[in-house]
Amino acid sequence: xxxxxxxxxxxxxVAHAPRGVGHLRGDESFPDAARGALADTQLRRNLGHATxxxxxxxxxxxxxxxxxxxLRTAGKAIKDHxxxxxxxxxxxxxxxxxxxxxxxxxxxxxxxxxxxxxxxxRETGSREVVKVKSxxxxxxxxxxxxxxxxxxxFETDLAxxxxxxxxxxxSHILVPAIHKNRAEIRELxxxxxxxxxxxxxxxxxALAGAARQHLRERFLTAKVGISGANFAVADTGTLxxxxxxxxxxxxxxxxETLITVMGIEKLVPTWTDLEVFLQLLPRSSTGERMxxxxxxxxxxxxxxxxxSFHLVLLDNGRTAVLADETxxxxxxxxxxxxCLNVCPVYERAGGHAYxxxxxGPIGAILSxxxxxxEDNASLPYAxxxxxxxxEVCPVKIDIPSxxxxxxxxxxxxxxxxxxxxxxxxxxxxxxxxxxxxxxRWEKAQSASRAGRLLGRKRDRDAGRIARLPGPLAAWTxxxxxxxxxxxxxxxxxxxxxxSRS
Amino acid sequence: xxxxxxxxxxxxxLADTLFPDVGKASVSVLERLGCEVMFPAAQTCCGxxxxxxxxxxxxxxxxxxxxxxxxxxDAVVAPSGSCVGxxxxxxxxxxxxxxxxxLAQRAExxxxxxxxxxxxxxxxxxxxxxxxxxxxxxxYHPTCHSLRxxxxxxxxxxxLQAVHGLQLVELPAAEECCGFGGTFAVKNADTSTAMxxxxxxxxxxxxAEVCAASDSSCLxxxxxxxxxxxxxxxxxxxxEILASTEDVPAGVA
Numbered sequence: 129x130x131x132x133x134x135x136x137x138x139x140x141x142v143a144h145a146p147r148g149v150g151h152l153r154g155d156e157s158f159p160d161a162a163r164g165a166l167a168d169t170q171l172r173r174n175l176g177h178a179t180x181x182x183x184x185x186x187x188x189x190x191x192x193x194x195x196x197x198x199l200r201t202a203g204k205a206i207k208d209h210x211x212x213x214x215x216x217x218x219x220x221x222x223x224x225x226x227x228x229x230x231x232x233x234x235x236x237x238x239x240x241x242x243x244x245x246x247x248x249x250r251e252t253g254s255r256e257v258v259k260v261k262s263x264x265x266x267x268x269x270x271x272x273x274x275x276x277x278x279x280x281x282f283e284t285d286l287a288x289x290x291x292x293x294x295x296x297x298x299s300h301i302l303v304p305a306i307h308k309n310r311a312e313i314r315e316l317x318x319x320x321x322x323x324x325x326x327x328x329x330x331x332x333x334a335l336a337g338a339a340r341q342h343l344r345e346r347f348l349t350a351k352v353g354i355s356g357a358n359f360a361v362a363d364t365g366t367l368x369x370x371x372x373x374x375x376x377x378x379x380x381x382x383x384e385t386l387i388t389v390m391g392i393e394k395l396v397p398t399w400t401d402l403e404v405f406l407q408l409l410p411r412s413s414t415g416e417r418m419x420x421x422x423x424x425x426x427x428x429x430x431x432x433x434x435x436s437f438h439l440v441l442l443d444n445g446r447t448a449v450l451a452d453e454t455x456x457x458x459x460x461x462x463x464x465x466x467c468l469n470v471c472p473v474y475e476r477a478g479g480h481a482y483x484x485x486x487x488g489p490i491g492a493i494l495s496x497x498x499x500x501x502e503d504n505a506s507l508p509y510a511x512x513x514x515x516x517x518x519e520v521c522p523v524k525i526d527i528p529s530x531x532x533x534x535x536x537x538x539x540x541x542x543x544x545x546x547x548x549x550x551x552x553x554x555x556x557x558x559x560x561x562x563x564x565x566x567x568r569w570e571k572a573q574s575a576s577r578a579g580r581l582l583g584r585k586r587d588r589d590a591g592r593i594a595r596l597p598g599p600l601a602a603w604t605x606x607x608x609x610x611x612x613x614x615x616x617x618x619x620x621x622x623x624x625x626x627s628r629s
Numbered sequence: 630x631x632x633x634x635x636x637x638x639x640x641x642x643l644a645d646t647l648f649p650d651v652g653k654a655s656v657s658v659l660e661r662l663g664c665e666v667m668f669p670a671a672q673t674c675c676g677x678x679x680x681x682x683x684x685x686x687x688x689x690x691x692x693x694x695x696x697x698x699x700x701x702x703d704a705v706v707a708p709s710g711s712c713v714g715x716x717x718x719x720x721x722x723x724x725x726x727x728x729x730x731x732l733a734q735r736a737e738x739x740x741x742x743x744x745x746x747x748x749x750x751x752x753x754x755x756x757x758x759x760x761x762x763x764x765x766x767x768x769y770h771p772t773c774h775s776l777r778x779x780x781x782x783x784x785x786x787x788x789l790q791a792v793h794g795l796q797l798v799e800l801p802a803a804e805e806c807c808g809f810g811g812t813f814a815v816k817n818a819d820t821s822t823a824m825x826x827x828x829x830x831x832x833x834x835x836x837a838e839v840c841a842a843s844d845s846s847c848l849x850x851x852x853x854x855x856x857x858x859x860x861x862x863x864x865x866x867x868x869e870i871l872a873s874t875e876d877v878p879a880g881v882a
Binding site for chain 1: 640642644645646647648649650652653668670671672673674676678679680681682683684685686687688690691694718719722726773774776777778804805806808809810811812813814815816817818819820821822823824825849850852853854856857
């Protein structure tokens, strides 16, 4: 079941995250899913308000740091270095976790990880676990796998609890219930929390109080805690979770058994590297100078905290990402979600439109690489390439360039697998042929002047076209198109400047 | 004659075909400032639309064509942030993807002397007052690629502020994308429209009669929306404003 990488390199294995397990694939394409979300006026309002608030907070606290750009550069350098040495660093981590009394498990994919965690919980005899918010366990659909085995998982992060109680899906990396406003949350709590005060208001403190009351008993009785990890330190075998609510601290310290599921890229080489990331992450993520809780643990210690610690190292397509020289830096992501909050596409379409648990710009590059491009083919196109994400990324992931790279990978893959090219591929090839020679281009420009005849006279006189034919109808659905001019620039130049250059 | 800065105009395929006045205005401003402007007629398209839609293989001949057409010039100027962005940040990548290292190096060398219009005017010619007159209320949308790929900063605003008679009003949430995004506007038409709606709202709150920008593509998108809704606000390229003078208000000789 476990895969020990010792003695061989991880690089030649390029398996993608398998189908049929986990939450990396949506049911419909991004444009189709976005259409519904865009029509939901309450959702638009909730997202607009929430993202603007976090965006402003982030900008303010980032602006306070004199050496922010140097920190970003350091963060990128450390992560680049980590990815370049990932196999040996993982083995070093394994050795140090083991030496400190932990047990390391290697999971090739979501299926293996779920099997390992289910077995470990079963071995404790417990039928309940408390969970710290974790993207890795969302990615592999661990809660569903545990439920299939008769084990109940209780999410203890407030937003994650809201998602779980509502039988909903997370829509944001940091704030999974960002699509809900407090009135909607009050209604959900009143309906689903056992013994809740019927007079519960939508005051955030009151809502948090109701959740706290509900969770308290779970914390005190749970024998097993399950977490993800923000960082793992190779040279000490230390794991770390940063959080705001204190639920994580409870889950990480109170249960007898702690199981941590971590993507293999969450590594930093040395303890002192944390200095950089513990500055970058909270400011980028919640817009706080420092997150309220930073938990660090190394193995097990008699009489203090969990007496049994398991670390599950998850690949699930990450090695395939690592193998791509251009896409590799996607693995540098520290899941801060700053890119979501500044993305104009995310702000309007919301997280569910991306299908995967990883939404927004980072999701648009991470999900297709984890699953293979064909399973998330619409995501690399779900961006205007405006670059706002790259500008805020604390580890300088060049998301726009990777989006363009993935589009090229998708087109090349289609070229190889499709017997008949798509209409788009045919028109792109035709445009390339036409534009490869100025004389051909001039002829095409002349032909486009037929567009002068399109539409009604009053529109033509006003220099516009209200309805274009074919695929360009998507343009004129909401915008007029310009009427082609009587004379192109090059014709004007030739007429007025003769043959100069 | 030989002391005059010689610049080759990359007019862009879009302006060439649909917005020739933008090209004429670019020529007009550059000549007024003493440049000798060339128009290499072999030019067609920088390949950006192909590259950003995933068709790098089809973009390769366009990249090669751009390099062969323009590398004999000391400076290349284009009235487009995104076309220059593609030249500067994508051409070498395309060449390398298909193993043409020599072309990649030529593309990099040419990219270093390829400028967006406001960059050329402010950084190379060292001018902010280009002697223009444009007695209108204008708001400026800084296009994403000029802002974030090229880092033109407030150069376009400095140019506009020096225009005689022009009243510049600040655009709220100016740095947010208008939703054009090339083929995004068609592939994700609904999201594009939602972004356009917010950009138009921002433009309308300024009370400006003109929304200006440095990319014909974004202007075609914003202008197409403003026209569809009969808002009474028009879009004008930065070059056209800079070309306008008291004698020639349209800015085109």
